[in-house]
Amino acid sequence: MSGKTRQRILTTALALFNEQGESNVSTNHIADELEISPGNLYYHYRNKDDIIEQLFQRYEERMDAALTVPDGRAVTLEDVWLQLHLVFECIWDYRFLYRDIINILSRNRSLRLRFARILKRGSGNAHAIMKGLNDSGTMRASAAEIEGLATNILVLATFWLNYASIHGEKDEQRAIQQGIVQVMMLVSPFLRDSERLHLHTLSAAYAS
């Protein structure tokens, strides 16, 4: 059972970080919650940052998996919907990172570079998908408009769950659905009339 405790530490740390914020959870808290000794925890991980890096690794792999562009076929609005779901679910599951992102990145150069890469990938992804919608005739926007739109999608996706949290929204599914609707509202003005009407119908049902 070599990796058993090691895994339990990660799982419990993630839960506590998400609930109480990374800076409010000490290694002692994590050990307490697991009913193991602090010494035992330090046998498995060098320090708190080591735990955070392992969690970041999982986050990174999951976000990389979520950020894909349909290959060899036209992009549809359903693709956007699905991808936003995957991205928001990932952010939710690792929301402690986003809640304290500037602090966490400011004390760890490696994570800073890796998060910058994720953001860049997210930006490129939003770009490619918007361009795909444009090429398939689903929407119509200039290059400059797609550029600005991709940036706004990225910022909104990155910080929406923080915003929802400040508003006291505790329900994961509701928060995510509202986030998706808001991102869709960014795209909506550029859609063909028929697509836009269809989207508004879907959104109204979805956000209720």
Next chain:
Amino acid sequence: MSGKTRQRILTTALALFNEQGESNVSTNHIADELEISPGNLYYHYRNKDDIIEQLFQRYEERMDAALTVPDGRAVTLEDVWLQLHLVFECIWDYRFLYRDIINILSRNRSLRLRFARILKRGSGNAHAIMKGLNDSGTMRASAAEIEGLATNILVLATFWLNYASIHGEKDEQRAIQQGIVQVMMLVSPFLRDSERLHLHTLSAAYAS
């Protein structure tokens, strides 16, 4: 000179909080920087939260002053531009609040309520200004579109400087200008053709 040290503590605390993040600045750090004793600092303020509350008070008054709607005349795009400037400058000057907002609000019920009020006021403000642009014929959007637009403006304005900070943007003026351009891009699709062209010309010059 009764209030002299009291004021210097606020000024120095604000500078340190903005530079290093509120959670990374202890009362000892503030006293050190001012070259006064920790005991002296505690003579002027009950505790660290007391200092934060006083800073929040100043932030609150400034943001309240920035969030106004032109009275008795039509709203123009220049009004939007000016107001975004005032709002972003205010957020910049108190960026420590936004950087750690969830943590700060989670441990202080009073600030939570007061920040919620500011957000609500910001939301109502964005709403009223968009409605004003609509009424003056500068833009054309449905009630649902204005609703979604106002929310997205609020989220973008609230978190843009965090996003810019992650990107390593250290220059206040550049960060703010880019933020304004991005907000304007949210509004752009709803503008009349002539207004939209005018805006794109202005934005291109502004963001350079």
Next chain:
DNA sequence: GTCTATAAATGGATAGAC
């Protein structure tokens, strides 16, 4: 692998002299 015990450092806060 896990525990107990503990060191070393830091942060918040107060008492009492000046």
Next chain:
DNA sequence: GTCTATCCATTTATAGAC
């Protein structure tokens, strides 16, 4: 108003027994 001295609690991290 300001300082010195100090206390208490917390956190990170390690040493050494089992």
